[in-house]
Amino acid sequence: MAKRIDVSGLNAYYGSFRAIEDISMTVEPRSVTAFIGPSGCGKSTFLRTLNRMHEVTPGGRVEGKVMLDDENLYGAGVDPVSVRREVGMVFQRPNPFPTMSVYDNVAAGLRLNGSYKKAALDDIVEKSLKGANLWNEVKDRLNKPGSGLSGGQQQRLCIARAIAVEPNVLLMDEPCSALDPISTLAIEDLIGELKERFTIVIVTHNMQQAARVSDRTAFFNLAAVGQPGKLIEIDDTERIFSNPSVQATEDYISGRFG
Amino acid sequence: MSTTAINDKRPSSLQGERLPKWFPWALGAGSVAVSVGLCLATGIDSRIQWGLIAAILFVLGTFVIAGRVEGRRQAKDRIATSLVWVAFLLAVVPLASLIWATVERGTKVLDGYFLSHSMGVVADTEPGGGIYAAIIGTLEQVGIATLIAVPIGVLTAIYLVEYGRGNLARAVTFFVDVMTGIPSIVAGLFILSLLLMFDLGFSGFAGALALTILMMPVVVRSTEEMLKLVPNELREASFALGVPKWRTILKVVLPTAIGGITTGIMLAVARIAGETAPVLLLVFGNPFINNNPFEGAQSSLPLYIYQQFKNSAGEGAAYDRAWAAALTLIAFVMILNLAARGIARWKAPKTGR
Numbered sequence: 001m002a003k004r005i006d007v008s009g010l011n012a013y014y015g016s017f018r019a020i021e022d023i024s025m026t027v028e029p030r031s032v033t034a035f036i037g038p039s040g041c042g043k044s045t046f047l048r049t050l051n052r053m054h055e056v057t058p059g060g061r062v063e064g065k066v067m068l069d070d071e072n073l074y075g076a077g078v079d080p081v082s083v084r085r086e087v088g089m090v091f092q093r094p095n096p097f098p099t100m101s102v103y104d105n106v107a108a109g110l111r112l113n114g115s116y117k118k119a120a121l122d123d124i125v126e127k128s129l130k131g132a133n134l135w136n137e138v139k140d141r142l143n144k145p146g147s148g149l150s151g152g153q154q155q156r157l158c159i160a161r162a163i164a165v166e167p168n169v170l171l172m173d174e175p176c177s178a179l180d181p182i183s184t185l186a187i188e189d190l191i192g193e194l195k196e197r198f199t200i201v202i203v204t205h206n207m208q209q210a211a212r213v214s215d216r217t218a219f220f221n222l223a224a225v226g227q228p229g230k231l232i233e234i235d236d237t238e239r240i241f242s243n244p245s246v247q248a249t250e251d252y253i254s255g256r257f258g
Numbered sequence: 259m260s261t262t263a264i265n266d267k268r269p270s271s272l273q274g275e276r277l278p279k280w281f282p283w284a285l286g287a288g289s290v291a292v293s294v295g296l297c298l299a300t301g302i303d304s305r306i307q308w309g310l311i312a313a314i315l316f317v318l319g320t321f322v323i324a325g326r327v328e329g330r331r332q333a334k335d336r337i338a339t340s341l342v343w344v345a346f347l348l349a350v351v352p353l354a355s356l357i358w359a360t361v362e363r364g365t366k367v368l369d370g371y372f373l374s375h376s377m378g379v380v381a382d383t384e385p386g387g388g389i390y391a392a393i394i395g396t397l398e399q400v401g402i403a404t405l406i407a408v409p410i411g412v413l414t415a416i417y418l419v420e421y422g423r424g425n426l427a428r429a430v431t432f433f434v435d436v437m438t439g440i441p442s443i444v445a446g447l448f449i450l451s452l453l454l455m456f457d458l459g460f461s462g463f464a465g466a467l468a469l470t471i472l473m474m475p476v477v478v479r480s481t482e483e484m485l486k487l488v489p490n491e492l493r494e495a496s497f498a499l500g501v502p503k504w505r506t507i508l509k510v511v512l513p514t515a516i517g518g519i520t521t522g523i524m525l526a527v528a529r530i531a532g533e534t535a536p537v538l539l540l541v542f543g544n545p546f547i548n549n550n551p552f553e554g555a556q557s558s559l560p561l562y563i564y565q566q567f568k569n570s571a572g573e574g575a576a577y578d579r580a581w582a583a584a585l586t587l588i589a590f591v592m593i594l595n596l597a598a599r600g601i602a603r604w605k606a607p608k609t610g611r
Contacts, residue, residue: 056497058423085500095491099513109499112509158495165499 002029002199003069003086003168005050010064011228012042012049014057019045021228023064025218027169032191032200034210034237037220038252042229043203046220047171050201051087052080068168085113088167092174094154096146096161103142105157109165124164132160133190152183159190163198170194172202176209188213207253211241219249275327282340285323289315309351313344357588364585367578373586377545382569382576389583391547392562396590398551399462399541399558400531403469408523411477418478419485420507437475445471446536453540460542462551465558468536473526480522484515517605524598528591534560559587 005027012020020042027033035043048054049062052073066073073083096105106125110116116124125142129135134156138149146157155175162170172191176184191200191213204210210217218234233246244250293312302308320340325333367385375388414434418427449468458464488511496506512519542555543565563583570576 051498053494053498056494081497081500081502083500084498089494089498091491091495091498093491095489095495097492097495097510097514099510108496108509109501112496112499112501112505161495161499 002197004029004067005169005199005201006065006067007050008065008067010046010049010062010066012045012054013059013061013063015059018228020049020220021230023231025231025234027199027201028216029199030195030197031215032195032202032213033234034214034217035201035203035220036205036207036210036217036252037229037232038222039205040225040229041220041222043220044173045229046231047173047201047203048089050169050171051089052083053089055080085165086167087169087171088162088165089171090155090159090162090173090175093178094151094158096149096154096157098145098147100146101143102138102146102149102157105146106160106164108161113165128160128164129157131163131194132156133186133193134160150183152179152186155179155183155187156190159187159194163194167198169199169201172200174203174205177205184209207241211237217241219244219246219252221248221252274329274332277324277327281323282320282336282343285319286316289313289319313347316340317344360581360585360588363578363581364583366582367575368582368585372579372582376547379545382566383574385575385578387545387575387579389559389562389579389586391544392557392559392583393586394547394549395462395541395544395551395556395558395561396531396587398549399466399469399537399556400527402463402466402551403473403530404523404527406466407470407473407477407526411474412481412519414474414478415481415485416507416512418482420503420511434475434478437471438479440471441535442468442472442533443535443539445469446539449536450539459553460540460555461553462541462548462556462558465537465541465556466551468540469530469533472533472536473530476526476529477523480526481515481519484518484522485511487518488514517602520605521598521602524594524601528594531591531594532560532587534564537561538564559583559590563587 007026008024010020010023011018023046035047037043045054048057050066050073052062054060054062062074064074068083068086072078073087097108100108103125104111106128107116107121110121110124126135129138134153137153138157141148146154149157155178159170159175176187179187188209191202194200195215202210202214214237216234217237217240219232219240220229221232222229232248233240233244235245239245240249241253244253250256290312293308293315296311297303297308317337317340321333321337324336328336372388373393374390375386376391377387380387414430418430421427422430445468446465448471449464453459453464492510492514493506496510497503501509537558538561541558541561543561544555544557548554548556563580566576566580566583570580
């Protein structure tokens, strides 16, 4: 299931503006990799290049190679739609489909990609909701609208929706920034469980969160506003938070930045 | 001097003097009474002048009394509130009187017979006859126009919002804007010139084509606005699940916006249902029932109203029939509006638990 991501020489542009410059890194399967760094340094842009969501933005353009095991996501003839089936994504703000019930939200990825038998779908919905630690809270109201849940529940619903299509990699773009500490804890616990099955990449502004959930941490920075963001270093989370090899990382983590 | 002024305006406690709740109503009734009395005394007999004098008295009275009792800030608040109320009444009075006049004059001959029979050979001065042919004509012409305009309009809006980039999209937007401003008579003339060019006769279909021209930009505009309201996050969420763009639009974007789109379409239908000019040129009018919109002259409600009123000299049977048909048309449009509201409420994304 889980696959390794190997990025080399990746540049991403918005029109003529280069947002990230020459990034190379490896993301190990069955692990959690956290991206930290100041706002505007290109963490989210880089994350979105990993499932070809960057090019959905008008003017978005990518150069370089992203290998998913041995397939280049940006190779000739690669369909972005099938890339996104392999690499799922959870967004900053919970975004369940407002016209759909809890059940339909989880089933959306499968239903919209082809017809499934009702019984098989029931199983997958239950499994995904259990996987997202949401089943016990919503099993009695599967047919109620998904937007009636609380913020934390909605975010777990979105995670259930993402894992229902069984991707190889799960990208999370600040999944807890709109949530209270208790819901954050629930999602962090969930990330710990999900890494048994998926490769997880998470962008976060919360360094304690990066330290708590991730195995490896990447620090991004930018020289100045208007300059492209760069990967400063990537290492085991413990190393980054105790003894980073670059001074800028230490400054950022200890709050001496800027 | 200035210190005393400040002290005067600032009461020591937080509770200032307040006028009672019934004050605006009492003042309103009082100013109407004074205005009527004043006008009767001075011999002004225009009702509009009575109303305007009452409105001025109301606003001035509010300001003076509230300023005395409650202080300047409260008086300004009250005067703003009373201006809003006066503006509201000024806007509602014409609407209410229009409906009142239509109902009063329209109900004289409006009955089952009127709705289910046509004019046939009934003369203008004779009572009898009805609007069956006109109803059939309106339904068919508006129905055909809707069938053509809605798919084209909705698809154009989808193109503009979801796909359109660059020059083509800008050109389409520009021409939609231009089309919005086309006077209905010009749309009618355009189709008429086609009829003459190809040597075709009057028909309901020709009228429907002109109505289509008028309806399409309205549908494009309202659908475009509704699609723009769909949050981009929903599209991205769907893309991230590996759903192709066309399916995302079909299954996520359109269902989210369908309530608003339906409302927009219904309002566009209501708008073209009352169009007279192109129908006058292209459908011509017909006192007999013609169920075939593709051949021969038909009738339609606005055209029927126009013709009956024109032939009535302001009284008699034709005059009553014109008002009854007007009432029917208003009822038709109102039912469409209510249906649009119902659909919008029914289809709106649910937030309840």
